[in-house]
Amino acid sequence: EIVLTQSPGTLSLSPGERATLSCRASQSISSSYLAWYQQKPGQAPRLLIYDASSRATGIPDRISGSGSGTDFTLTISRLEPEDFAVYYCQQYSSSPQTFGQGTNLEIK
């Protein structure tokens, strides 16, 4: 199975700053079948980005995804208070679909 490694484990930033989250795959992800999810305490994950760079419905354009092959990035250009949460990447190019271990984006 494809193993996804996210870095950093924890990212401490202030509102207004730029956040860059990384997701590295153990083997190439075909067709960039990678998604990003946001999860807040007590809530289910919420789809942000799919196919590496397409925004899900209702996601603001300050949130973007990029990458291909084995290296993918989620960027939040200007952090808002509601962006502080845990973020997971997920690959769905091969069975079984797998998730990264998560990056905790916390307020500095």
Next chain:
Amino acid sequence: QVQLVQSGAEVKKPGASVKVSCKASGYTFISYYMHWVRQAPGQGLEWMGIINPSGGSTTYAPKFQGRLTMTRDTSTSTVYMELTSLRSEDTAMYYCARTYYIWGRNDYWGQGTLVTVSS
């Protein structure tokens, strides 16, 4: 609007079984696959398996083979996840989440069902 509504929290003893339901509404039930994903307290997301509501075919993660059964009832647009021989390590929040393709992005998720396994 699309909704996935799961059954309520469960407390089970080790060795028992649990059956969690996920009722879908707001879309054509048989047109989307349904996955189950669990999350142990303070941990990440773990994929468990998938069911095709159209024909009922399933695929399970190897670690759950023999303990996990997914079924569906098309008359009520509900999918079920049953896990047997529960142990303390099965204590987790269990989510259903749909995809359009068998392997794809999970665009809608249920609210989660907490299963606690404790003697």
